[in-house]
Amino acid sequence: EAQVTQNPRYLITVTGKKLTVTCSQNMNHEYMSWYRQDPGLGLRQIYYSMNVEVTDKGDVPEGYKVSRKEKRNFPLILESPSPNQTSLYFCASSGGQAGWANVLTFGAGSRLTVL
Amino acid sequence: AQSVAQPEDQVNVAEGNPLTVKCTYSVSGNPYLFWYVQYPNRGLQFLLKYITGDNLVKGSYGFEAEFNKSQTSFHLKKPSALVSDSALYFCAVRDIIGSSNTGKLIFGQGTTLQVKP
Numbered sequence: 612e613a614q615v616t617q618n619p620r621y622l623i624t625v626t627g628k629k630l631t632v633t634c635s636q637n638m639n640h641e642y643m644s645w646y647r648q649d650p651g652l653g654l655r656q657i658y659y660s661m662n663v664e665v666t667d668k669g670d671v672p673e674g675y676k677v678s679r680k681e682k683r684n685f686p687l688i689l690e691s692p693s694p695n696q697t698s699l700y701f702c703a704s705s706g707g708q709a710g711w712a713n714v715l716t717f718g719a720g721s722r723l724t725v726l
Numbered sequence: 727a728q729s730v731a732q733p734e735d736q737v738n739v740a741e742g743n744p745l746t747v748k749c750t751y752s753v754s755g756n757p758y759l760f761w762y763v764q765y766p767n768r769g770l771q772f773l774l775k776y777i778t779g780d781n782l783v784k785g786s787y788g789f790e791a792e793f794n795k796s797q798t799s800f801h802l803k804k805p806s807a808l809v810s811d812s813a814l815y816f817c818a819v820r821d822i823i824g825s826s827n828t829g830k831l832i833f834g835q836g837t838t839l840q841v842k843p
Contacts, residue, residue, distance in 0.1 A: 615769070642829050653816060653833035654770075661829070669830060701769055705829065714760075715831060717769035 613638045617702050617718035624692055625726050632687045632721045634702030641706065643685040644669070644715070645677065648699040657700075660685055692725040699723075728753045730817045732834035739807045739841055747802040747837045749817030758820035759800045760831060761791055765813045773815075776800060787811070807841045814838050 615636045624630055636643065644659040646669075656669030660679040674696055676688040685704075689696060700721045705713040729752045739745045751757055758777055762770040774785025781793045791802045802815060815838075818831040 644829065646833075651835055653835045654831075655833075656830045659829060703770075713829075714772045714775065715770075717762075717771070719767070719769045 613716070615702055615704055615716050615718035617700075617721045619721060620719065621722050623724045623726065626693055627691050630689050630692060630723075632689075632700055632702075632723070634685045634687065634718060635683050636685075636702075636704040636716070637683065638704065638706065638716065639682065640704035640716075641682070642713070643679065643702065643704045645675070645685070645687050646701045646703065647671065648701060648720075654701065657687070689723075692723075694725045697723060697725045728757075728819050728821050728832050730759075730819050730832060730834040732815075732817055732837045734837050735835075736838045736840060739839070741809050741841050741843050742806050745804050745807040745811070745839065745841070747815050747817075747839060749800045749802065749834060751798050751800060751817075751819050753819055757800075759791075759793065760818040760820075761785065761789070761800075761802050762816045762818060762833075763787075763813050764816065764836075770816065773802070807839075809841050809843055812839055812841045 618633050641662050645657040646654040648654045655671050657675050658677040660666045666677050702718040703715040705715050731750050760775045761773040764770045773789050774783050776783050776793045784790045789804050814836050816836050817834040821830040821832050
Protein backbone atom coordinates (compact mmCIF):
# COMPACT_ATOMS: atom_id res chain seq x y z
CA GLU A 612 0.00 0.00 0.00
CA ALA A 613 1.28 3.46 -0.96
CA GLN A 614 1.71 5.42 2.21
CA VAL A 615 3.63 7.84 4.38
CA THR A 616 4.56 6.37 7.75
CA GLN A 617 5.34 8.48 10.79
CA ASN A 618 6.63 7.39 14.18
CA PRO A 619 5.91 7.82 16.97
CA ARG A 620 2.20 8.58 16.68
CA TYR A 621 2.04 9.90 20.21
CA LEU A 622 4.82 11.23 22.42
CA ILE A 623 5.01 13.05 25.72
CA THR A 624 8.41 14.47 26.55
CA VAL A 625 10.04 17.12 28.73
CA THR A 626 11.64 20.42 27.83
CA GLY A 627 15.13 20.06 26.43
CA LYS A 628 15.12 16.33 25.73
CA LYS A 629 16.09 15.79 22.10
CA LEU A 630 13.68 13.80 20.00
CA THR A 631 13.27 12.66 16.42
CA VAL A 632 10.05 12.01 14.54
CA THR A 633 10.66 9.67 11.66
CA CYS A 634 8.92 9.82 8.29
CA SER A 635 9.17 7.29 5.50
CA GLN A 636 7.36 7.02 2.16
CA ASN A 637 7.23 4.06 -0.21
CA MET A 638 6.10 5.89 -3.37
CA ASN A 639 9.51 6.99 -4.65
CA HIS A 640 8.41 10.60 -4.24
CA GLU A 641 10.95 13.36 -4.78
CA TYR A 642 9.24 15.97 -2.63
CA MET A 643 8.72 15.70 1.13
CA SER A 644 7.57 18.20 3.72
CA TRP A 645 6.71 18.65 7.39
CA TYR A 646 3.72 20.61 8.68
CA ARG A 647 2.42 21.35 12.12
CA GLN A 648 -1.28 21.70 12.87
CA ASP A 649 -2.53 23.97 15.63
CA PRO A 650 -6.16 24.84 16.43
CA GLY A 651 -7.37 27.89 14.56
CA LEU A 652 -4.18 28.14 12.52
CA GLY A 653 -4.59 25.31 10.05
CA LEU A 654 -1.38 23.67 8.88
CA ARG A 655 1.91 25.52 8.61
CA GLN A 656 4.96 24.27 6.80
CA ILE A 657 8.10 23.67 8.87
CA TYR A 658 10.61 22.38 6.31
CA TYR A 659 10.52 20.85 2.88
CA SER A 660 12.82 18.89 0.63
CA MET A 661 12.80 18.94 -3.16
CA ASN A 662 15.14 15.97 -3.42
CA VAL A 663 17.88 14.08 -1.63
CA GLU A 664 20.31 16.43 0.13
CA VAL A 665 18.13 19.45 -0.75
CA THR A 666 16.15 20.96 2.11
CA ASP A 667 14.80 24.41 2.84
CA LYS A 668 12.90 26.29 5.51
CA GLY A 669 9.16 26.71 5.50
CA ASP A 670 7.16 29.23 7.48
CA VAL A 671 7.94 28.06 11.01
CA PRO A 672 11.40 26.40 11.03
CA GLU A 673 12.64 27.73 14.38
CA GLY A 674 13.54 24.95 16.80
CA TYR A 675 13.50 22.22 14.15
CA LYS A 676 16.03 20.44 11.98
CA VAL A 677 15.62 18.01 9.12
CA SER A 678 17.80 15.83 6.93
CA ARG A 679 17.25 14.05 3.62
CA LYS A 680 20.02 11.52 3.21
CA GLU A 681 17.92 9.11 1.19
CA LYS A 682 14.82 9.59 -0.89
CA ARG A 683 12.38 7.66 1.24
CA ASN A 684 13.18 9.18 4.67
CA PHE A 685 12.75 12.69 6.02
CA PRO A 686 13.12 12.83 9.81
CA LEU A 687 12.15 15.85 11.88
CA ILE A 688 14.52 16.63 14.73
CA LEU A 689 13.75 18.73 17.79
CA GLU A 690 17.15 19.38 19.39
CA SER A 691 15.78 21.05 22.53
CA PRO A 692 11.98 20.85 22.59
CA SER A 693 9.99 23.58 24.29
CA PRO A 694 6.30 23.68 25.31
CA ASN A 695 5.42 25.88 22.31
CA GLN A 696 6.32 22.93 20.10
CA THR A 697 3.42 20.96 21.50
CA SER A 698 1.44 20.26 18.36
CA LEU A 699 0.22 17.73 15.82
CA TYR A 700 2.84 17.07 13.18
CA PHE A 701 2.31 15.78 9.66
CA CYS A 702 4.77 14.51 7.13
CA ALA A 703 3.71 14.65 3.49
CA SER A 704 5.16 13.71 0.12
CA SER A 705 4.38 14.18 -3.56
CA GLY A 706 5.73 13.02 -6.86
CA GLY A 707 7.52 15.40 -9.16
CA GLN A 708 10.61 17.28 -8.08
CA ALA A 709 8.92 20.61 -7.47
CA GLY A 710 5.67 19.14 -6.19
CA TRP A 711 4.09 21.23 -8.87
CA ALA A 712 0.32 21.07 -8.44
CA ASN A 713 0.83 17.53 -7.30
CA VAL A 714 -1.28 16.03 -4.62
CA LEU A 715 0.31 15.70 -1.20
CA THR A 716 0.02 12.33 0.52
CA PHE A 717 -0.01 12.78 4.29
CA GLY A 718 1.05 10.54 7.10
CA ALA A 719 -1.33 9.81 9.96
CA GLY A 720 0.22 12.43 12.20
CA SER A 721 2.37 12.54 15.34
CA ARG A 722 0.92 14.20 18.41
CA LEU A 723 3.72 15.68 20.49
CA THR A 724 3.35 17.10 24.00
CA VAL A 725 6.29 18.93 25.58
CA LEU A 726 6.00 19.45 29.34
CA ALA B 727 1.30 36.71 -0.48
CA GLN B 728 -1.05 33.84 -1.17
CA SER B 729 -3.75 33.13 1.40
CA VAL B 730 -6.99 31.27 1.90
CA ALA B 731 -9.80 31.90 4.34
CA GLN B 732 -12.51 29.60 5.61
CA PRO B 733 -15.06 31.92 7.22
CA GLU B 734 -16.95 29.24 9.14
CA ASP B 735 -15.45 27.29 12.02
CA GLN B 736 -18.30 24.81 11.88
CA VAL B 737 -21.08 23.87 9.48
CA ASN B 738 -24.05 21.83 10.63
CA VAL B 739 -26.32 20.06 8.17
CA ALA B 740 -28.92 17.32 8.34
CA GLU B 741 -28.25 14.04 6.58
CA GLY B 742 -29.64 14.07 3.04
CA ASN B 743 -29.47 17.84 2.72
CA PRO B 744 -26.98 19.62 0.47
CA LEU B 745 -23.85 20.97 2.09
CA THR B 746 -21.49 23.83 1.33
CA VAL B 747 -18.16 24.57 2.98
CA LYS B 748 -16.87 27.99 2.03
CA CYS B 749 -13.39 29.05 0.98
CA THR B 750 -12.07 32.32 -0.40
CA TYR B 751 -8.58 32.93 -1.68
CA SER B 752 -6.12 35.67 -2.43
CA VAL B 753 -3.33 34.99 -4.92
CA SER B 754 -1.13 36.73 -7.40
CA GLY B 755 -1.45 35.00 -10.70
CA ASN B 756 -3.44 31.87 -11.43
CA PRO B 757 -4.66 30.01 -8.36
CA TYR B 758 -4.07 26.32 -7.84
CA LEU B 759 -6.63 25.29 -5.24
CA PHE B 760 -7.18 22.13 -3.22
CA TRP B 761 -9.58 20.61 -0.73
CA TYR B 762 -8.49 18.06 1.86
CA VAL B 763 -10.47 16.22 4.53
CA GLN B 764 -9.24 15.05 7.92
CA TYR B 765 -11.07 12.33 9.82
CA PRO B 766 -10.39 11.91 13.55
CA ASN B 767 -6.93 10.51 14.29
CA ARG B 768 -6.11 10.38 10.61
CA GLY B 769 -3.95 12.35 8.23
CA LEU B 770 -5.33 14.66 5.59
CA GLN B 771 -6.82 13.05 2.52
CA PHE B 772 -7.04 14.70 -0.88
CA LEU B 773 -10.55 15.42 -2.18
CA LEU B 774 -10.09 17.51 -5.31
CA LYS B 775 -8.10 20.26 -6.97
CA TYR B 776 -8.55 23.08 -9.44
CA ILE B 777 -5.72 23.93 -11.79
CA THR B 778 -7.42 25.21 -14.90
CA GLY B 779 -10.38 24.46 -17.11
CA ASP B 780 -13.93 23.71 -16.02
CA ASN B 781 -15.04 25.77 -13.04
CA LEU B 782 -16.87 22.81 -11.53
CA VAL B 783 -14.43 20.23 -10.23
CA LYS B 784 -15.55 16.77 -9.20
CA GLY B 785 -13.68 14.84 -6.56
CA SER B 786 -13.77 11.89 -4.22
CA TYR B 787 -16.74 10.66 -2.16
CA GLY B 788 -19.27 12.65 -4.24
CA PHE B 789 -17.78 16.04 -3.42
CA GLU B 790 -17.41 18.83 -5.92
CA ALA B 791 -16.15 22.39 -5.79
CA GLU B 792 -17.01 25.47 -7.75
CA PHE B 793 -14.26 27.86 -8.76
CA ASN B 794 -15.47 31.46 -9.06
CA LYS B 795 -12.79 33.85 -10.23
CA SER B 796 -14.81 37.05 -9.83
CA GLN B 797 -15.68 36.20 -6.22
CA THR B 798 -12.28 34.58 -5.55
CA SER B 799 -14.05 31.61 -4.05
CA PHE B 800 -13.68 27.85 -4.18
CA HIS B 801 -16.59 26.43 -2.20
CA LEU B 802 -16.87 22.72 -1.50
CA LYS B 803 -20.27 21.15 -2.13
CA LYS B 804 -22.14 17.90 -1.96
CA PRO B 805 -25.75 17.38 -3.08
CA SER B 806 -26.71 15.00 -0.26
CA ALA B 807 -24.74 14.86 2.99
CA LEU B 808 -23.96 11.63 4.85
CA VAL B 809 -23.26 11.24 8.56
CA SER B 810 -19.91 9.74 7.54
CA ASP B 811 -18.98 13.06 5.89
CA SER B 812 -18.55 14.56 9.37
CA ALA B 813 -14.90 15.63 9.53
CA LEU B 814 -12.54 18.60 9.39
CA TYR B 815 -12.17 20.16 5.94
CA PHE B 816 -9.26 22.25 4.73
CA CYS B 817 -9.00 24.51 1.72
CA ALA B 818 -5.48 25.16 0.42
CA VAL B 819 -3.69 27.12 -2.27
CA ARG B 820 -0.32 26.41 -3.81
CA ASP B 821 2.28 28.97 -2.78
CA ILE B 822 4.52 30.67 -5.28
CA ILE B 823 7.42 32.91 -4.29
CA GLY B 824 8.35 35.04 -7.25
CA SER B 825 8.55 32.54 -10.05
CA SER B 826 9.55 29.70 -7.77
CA ASN B 827 7.30 26.84 -6.87
CA THR B 828 8.25 25.57 -3.43
CA GLY B 829 5.60 22.88 -3.47
CA LYS B 830 4.13 24.39 -0.34
CA LEU B 831 0.41 24.50 0.25
CA ILE B 832 -1.05 27.33 2.30
CA PHE B 833 -3.98 26.02 4.31
CA GLY B 834 -7.05 27.68 5.70
CA GLN B 835 -7.85 27.23 9.36
CA GLY B 836 -10.27 24.41 8.69
CA THR B 837 -14.04 23.96 8.93
CA THR B 838 -15.66 21.24 10.99
CA LEU B 839 -18.58 19.65 9.19
CA GLN B 840 -21.17 18.03 11.41
CA VAL B 841 -23.84 15.96 9.66
CA LYS B 842 -26.68 14.93 11.94
CA PRO B 843 -28.97 11.95 11.31
